[in-house]
Amino acid sequence: MPNASLIRSIHASWPPARWADVGVVVGCSGGADSVALLCSLAQIAASVGGPPGHSVAWGDRARAELPDSTRSGSATSGSVPGGSVPSGSVGNQSGGARGFLIAAHFNHGLRGDQSDRDEQSVRELAGRLGVDFIAGRSPGVAAPSVSAGLGDCATLAADDRPAQLISDEASLRAVRIDFLTRTAKQAGARYIALGHSADDNVETVLHHLMRGTGPTGLAGIPPFRSVGDDLVIARPLIEVDRQSIRDALRAMGQSWREDASNQNSDYQRNWIRNELIPLVRTRYPAADKAIGRAIEAQRDWRRLVESLADRWLEQHFSGGPAVVIEADSQTDAAVVTAALQRLWDRQGWARGPMKRAHWVRLAETVAGRESQRFVLPGQVEVQPGNPIRIARTQA
Numbered sequence: 177m178p179n180a181s182l183i184r185s186i187h188a189s190w191p192p193a194r195w196a197d198v199g200v201v202v203g204c205s206g207g208a209d210s211v212a213l214l215c216s217l218a219q220i221a222a223s224v225g226g227p228p229g230h231s232v233a234w235g236d237r238a239r240a241e242l243p244d245s246t247r248s249g250s251a252t253s254g255s256v257p258g259g260s261v262p263s264g265s266v267g268n269q270s271g272g273a274r275g276f277l278i279a280a281h282f283n284h285g286l287r288g289d290q291s292d293r294d295e296q297s298v299r300e301l302a303g304r305l306g307v308d309f310i311a312g313r314s315p316g317v318a319a320p321s322v323s324a325g326l327g328d329c330a331t332l333a334a335d336d337r338p339a340q341l342i343s344d345e346a347s348l349r350a351v352r353i354d355f356l357t358r359t360a361k362q363a364g365a366r367y368i369a370l371g372h373s374a375d376d377n378v379e380t381v382l383h384h385l386m387r388g389t390g391p392t393g394l395a396g397i398p399p400f401r402s403v404g405d406d407l408v409i410a411r412p413l414i415e416v417d418r419q420s421i422r423d424a425l426r427a428m429g430q431s432w433r434e435d436a437s438n439q440n441s442d443y444q445r446n447w448i449r450n451e452l453i454p455l456v457r458t459r460y461p462a463a464d465k466a467i468g469r470a471i472e473a474q475r476d477w478r479r480l481v482e483s484l485a486d487r488w489l490e491q492h493f494s495g496g497p498a499v500v501i502e503a504d505s506q507t508d509a510a511v512v513t514a515a516l517q518r519l520w521d522r523q524g525w526a527r528g529p530m531k532r533a534h535w536v537r538l539a540e541t542v543a544g545r546e547s548q549r550f551v552l553p554g555q556v557e558v559q560p561g562n563p564i565r566i567a568r569t570q571a
């Protein structure tokens with residue numbers, strides 16, 4: 177039974193009224209954070225008369241469509257080579273209002289037997305909790321023997337690349353998120369729940385800071401993020417620290433898998449976690465808490481700027497294949513920049529290749545201080561004037 181304080185934290189950050197009646201895919205690596213998340217969500221759902229037991233919702237269909245070898249225990253489990261989910265085989269697609277939980281694990285297959293054990297441990301946990309289970313695997317990873325990682329937003333061609341080529345942190349995340357997204361979409365789920373903790377948030381912000389970032393990067397990992405129109409990534413443990421999560425698991429006698437590669441400080445995030453933060457704590461014992469508070473404050477500012485940005489967009493932007501924006505020299509550049517970034521998202525243009533200098537130049541253009549036509553990353557052409565015209569030219 178999950179620890180009461182953990183349950184309280186999740187209730188506060190993500191009240192069950194928001195998710196118990198819809199589908200939730202829980203990304204579970206087998207590590208402490210996501211094991212705690214899965215146990216807690218199953219417990220909360222059961223207490224409000226939701227999910228576990230709902231496995232029937234997808235089980236009825238899945239049993240008919242998945243090979244016998246992919247099922248085990250009381251959980252219905254789908255094994256998905258390359259991370260693809262058999263269309264229509266999972267989830268509550270019957271259109272009813274019943275919620276469901278699916279534990280999803282991606283086996284990158286980078287740690288041999290250990291990867292298989294991770295997958296197996298999540299499968300068993302799901303079985304014990306009465307929650308559906310689905311596994312994705314990197315190409316070339318045999319059924320119960322290789323695995324993968326998690327991601328945050330991009331879509332990589334996981335199906336086309338050999339597992340050994342996909343080993344850097346960002347690519348692993350991208351492959352995982354792609355798998356989780358496809359699983360959620362095909363299951364008809366509304367949420368993907370991930371086990372990021374407050375410590376992950378601090379490490380991420382430090383990483384952003386040192387690599388170079390703007391206000392969005394300083395606001396850390398968002399507790400909720402939309403993926404398209406009908407899917408939301410939720411991180412209900414984002415305000416809970418790693419130690420409390422482990423304490424809660426110990427208190428309930430729930431084991432988890434330790435990933436030995438977390439000790440490898442060649443990975444940047446591990447170096448921040450294992451070397452930098454412990455060093456900082458020798459001088460500033462509460463540094464991570466202080467950084468956490470700064471992230472919260474930054475997020476508040478970010479929210480304010482984004483609501484101003486939305487209002488600005490309503491007043492200055494008219495849609496169409498080409499973006500047409502009225503020039504405006506009055507509004508603060510921070511609001512204009514945030515509005516332009518939201519515009520980029522709406523248009524489906526990649527923000528990744530856009531550097532700070534590009535946003536600054538765009539904001540200058542909106543303020544009427546740029547007269548030359550210029551081209552931004554992603555073949556986006558900007559024609560200054562009033563109105564300003566922005567369009568993506570065909571590559």
Ligand SMILES: Nc1ncnc2c1ncn2[C@@H]1O[C@H](COP(=O)(O)OP(=O)(O)OP(=O)(O)O)[C@@H](O)[C@H]1O
Nearest residue numbers: 203204205207208209210281282324326370371372
């Ligand atoms: N292989 C995986 N399969 C499915 N989901 C994953 C996988 N790896 C990570 N995730 C999800 O992404 C979240 C963050 O991943 P990250 O790599 O930062 O943490 P982790 O050390 O694996 O965390 P955890 O202790 O939660 O397992 C995890 O909490 C989990 O929800």
